[in-house]
Amino acid sequence: MEKYKVERNFLKSNFNELRNIKTDKMKGLPQPDIVKPYDPNSRIISLPTVNSDILKKRDVYECLKDRRSIRHYSEETISLDELSYLLWATQGITGTNKVGLTLRTVPCSGATHSFETYLFIMNVAGLEKGIYRYLPIEHKLLYMFALEDIDKRLDEISLDQPFVPHFTKKSAVTFAWSTTPYRSEWKFDVSAHKKILIDVGHVCQNLYLAGESLDMGVCAIGIYDQEAIDNLLQLDGEEEFIIYLAALGKKKNN
Numbered sequence: 001m002e003k004y005k006v007e008r009n010f011l012k013s014n015f016n017e018l019r020n021i022k023t024d025k026m027k028g029l030p031q032p033d034i035v036k037p038y039d040p041n042s043r044i045i046s047l048p049t050v051n052s053d054i055l056k057k058r059d060v061y062e063c064l065k066d067r068r069s070i071r072h073y074s075e076e077t078i079s080l081d082e083l084s085y086l087l088w089a090t091q092g093i094t095g096t097n098k099v100g101l102t103l104r105t106v107p108c109s110g111a112t113h114s115f116e117t118y119l120f121i122m123n124v125a126g127l128e129k130g131i132y133r134y135l136p137i138e139h140k141l142l143y144m145f146a147l148e149d150i151d152k153r154l155d156e157i158s159l160d161q162p163f164v165p166h167f168t169k170k171s172a173v174t175f176a177w178s179t180t181p182y183r184s185e186w187k188f189d190v191s192a193h194k195k196i197l198i199d200v201g202h203v204c205q206n207l208y209l210a211g212e213s214l215d216m217g218v219c220a221i222g223i224y225d226q227e228a229i230d231n232l233l234q235l236d237g238e239e240e241f242i243i244y245l246a247a248l249g250k251k252k253n254n
Ligand SMILES: Cc1cc2nc3c(=O)[nH]c(=O)nc-3n(C[C@H](O)[C@H](O)[C@H](O)COP(=O)(O)O)c2cc1C
Pocket: 067, 068, 069, 070, 071, 161, 162, 163, 164, 219, 220, 221, 222, 223, 224
């Protein structure tokens, strides 16, 4: 259909077009930061070493079979060990390639890893309610700011949820992944954007499976207010913006 032409083309591979393009990498332009820099004077919180002893389900088959989008959460607190594991499972660094790019628990086109993980923390043991950012190289949390009415703000950002209205405000933690597209554009130019969306799908799927292994419920969120969340997280909306969210909490009847 004509009205979808542009969007459908976006879904297709355009690597033939890329053959005729000199990317910024080929032009010798400097490689962008592989992770977002931060002020070393910020409040940094250490995360416990990832410890698989906390897993409730260790069988991949069981996790795949039982995974569902869960939108009802108990009021049970999540431990820092659990949060540490979930962050490692979604963006944790497990190696480097021969040009020094990070290799992580998720695959990513060209190891460009254009994502940052922001957290709406509402019910995690030892952490005050507020907005945090994951520092994958250090495996630590950066405290950004407190947000007293965090659940209300998240509810507004999550717009009119069609399945279970207002479910995000009951989550213990909601993950919000931003992209900094130039990390991928530098290398893939016009082919970057389709890849970024595929890449972030892997991140969220790892959250689903890691959540399931801890007997937690996860629900992906594609319906959200772009401007409101970018403003709240102090992202410029051009060089960095949110592209996907997921709510998480302990399952209700456990
Ligand atoms: C990209 C994407 C966006 C989604 N956005 C939402 C959302 O905004 N709200 C919601 O309740 N569920 C959302 N979901 C969850 C889907 O509705 C769910 O995956 C689907 O109904 C299949 O159910 P299952 O995950 O339990 O197998 C999203 C899932 C994906 C993959």
